[in-house]
Amino acid sequence: MKAISFTQHALPIDNPQALIDISLPRPTPGPRDLLVEVRAVSVNPVDTKVRAGTFTKEPKILGWDATGIVREVGAEVTLFQPGDEVFYAGSIARTGSYSEFHLVDERIVGHKPHSLSAADAAALPLTSITAWELLFDRLGVVEGTGEGKCLLITGAAGGVGSMLVQLARKLTRLTVIGTASRQETADWVRQLGAHHVIDHSQPLLAQLQALGVPEIDYVASLTHTEQHLVSIAVLKAKAGKEQALKEELLTLIEPTRAEPGNLDYVLFEQRDEQGTFYMREAFRDQAALDAHFSMPYFQRFAATADDLLQEPLQLIFLEQVSA
Numbered sequence: 001m002k003a004i005s006f007t008q009h010a011l012p013i014d015n016p017q018a019l020i021d022i023s024l025p026r027p028t029p030g031p032r033d034l035l036v037e038v039r040a041v042s043v044n045p046v047d048t049k050v051r052a053g054t055f056t057k058e059p060k061i062l063g064w065d066a067t068g069i070v071r072e073v074g075a076e077v078t079l080f081q082p083g084d085e086v087f088y089a090g091s092i093a094r095t096g097s098y099s100e101f102h103l104v105d106e107r108i109v110g111h112k113p114h115s116l117s118a119a120d121a122a123a124l125p126l127t128s129i130t131a132w133e134l135l136f137d138r139l140g141v142v143e144g145t146g147e148g149k150c151l152l153i154t155g156a157a158g159g160v161g162s163m164l165v166q167l168a169r170k171l172t173r174l175t176v177i178g179t180a181s182r183q184e185t186a187d188w189v190r191q192l193g194a195h196h197v198i199d200h201s202q203p204l205l206a207q208l209q210a211l212g213v214p215e216i217d218y219v220a221s222l223t224h225t226e227q228h229l230v231s232i233a234v235l236k237a238k239a240g241k242e243q244a245l246k247e248e249l250l251t252l253i254e255p256t257r258a259e260p261g262n263l264d265y266v267l268f269e270q271r272d273e274q275g276t277f278y279m280r281e282a283f284r285d286q287a288a289l290d291a292h293f294s295m296p297y298f299q300r301f302a303a304t305a306d307d308l309l310q311e312p313l314q315l316i317f318l319e320q321v322s323a
């Protein structure tokens with residue numbers, strides 16, 4: 001049978017050796033295996049990641065998602081028979097699906113929906129399973145619930161996001177807010193059913209506030225998570241300098257928000273401890289943060305910091321660990 005493989009990791013995809021055609025014997029099913037004649041496969045980020053991160057001398061076959069027709073079944077197979085049309089996401093522990101024939105354990109296979117073409121059905125399994133597990137297993141949302149609560153999906157137009165928006169709209173009562181940065185992706189996310197679409201290339205908080213969303217209950221951060229990570233600067237004023245520090249910090253807000261690499265910049269004052277301020281900050285990347293530190297208004301603030309601050313500036317970097 002024919003298959004598509006790689007041997008040298010991390011070659012640019014336009015290099016003729018990045019993916020090569022090979023011929024292999026047709027595999028024989030194990031006890032619970034189906035031998036599937038593959039009709040369509042899809043490409044997911046995992047294919048790129050495995051190709052980039054695998055050192056192999058033997059040709060390795062990529063591919064997880066597939067649709068096809070069952071041609072042979074293992075001795076203990078009970079759920080399918082030859083001729084069945086199937087779709088599945090396969091297993092990372094086994095040989096991939098970019099081949100004419102493919103073995104898959106019957107316990108992770110479904111009947112291909114009649115309403116979908118082979119190609120459309122092949123695009124579904126891995127993204128849908130990921131979105132399903134994220135929403136119901138990891139975030140713990142219960143089907144039919146979520147009234148009055150909000151789900152924010154960053155990267156909502158991508159493979160996983162597209163499925164997540166639809167599952168959340170069809171199966172829960174959550175308010176769904178998706179992010180997309182281009183007109184066509186924003187339109188797509190709206191078409192899939194999101195209640196609101198905001199732009200992940202702009203500060204998210206201001207857009208959420210403009211929507212009148214005071215609080216997000218669930219966040220599915222699907223891509224570029226590091227850009228949306230938040231740090232908090234804690235600034236404690238010297239006695240008598242509370243108002244002066246507040247005024248200085250307020251002068252930073254507008255110019256910082258106008259920096260192209262800034263995603264979020266909001267000042268809070270601790271309610272029961274006047275003069276203790278928290279600046280919640282998010283920058284696109286380290287270069288954007290470095291650029292911020294070199295801005296004249298930040299340098300001017302840094303020059304006054306000793307005079308205003310009770311203790312040196314403390315930066316806390318936050319990583320989201322719960323939903």
Ligand SMILES: NC(=O)c1ccc[n+]([C@@H]2O[C@H](COP(=O)([O-])OP(=O)(O)OC[C@H]3O[C@@H](n4cnc5c(N)ncnc54)[C@H](OP(=O)(O)O)[C@@H]3O)[C@@H](O)[C@H]2O)c1
Pocket residue numbers: 044045046126127128130154155156157158159160161179180181182185186200201222223224227
């Ligand atoms: N695909 C799968 O089946 C699968 C399974 C398990 C895990 N995963 C993981 O889940 C993640 C997402 O996979 P995917 O297949 O959904 O990816 P994808 O389809 O490649 O996602 C592309 C989307 O990411 C958005 N995006 C670009 N820059 C962004 C930013 N700065 N902030 C937020 N969104 C941004 C783009 O939106 P705009 O064009 O509007 O900017 C685009 O629609 C990956 O880490 C992947 O490894 C995927």
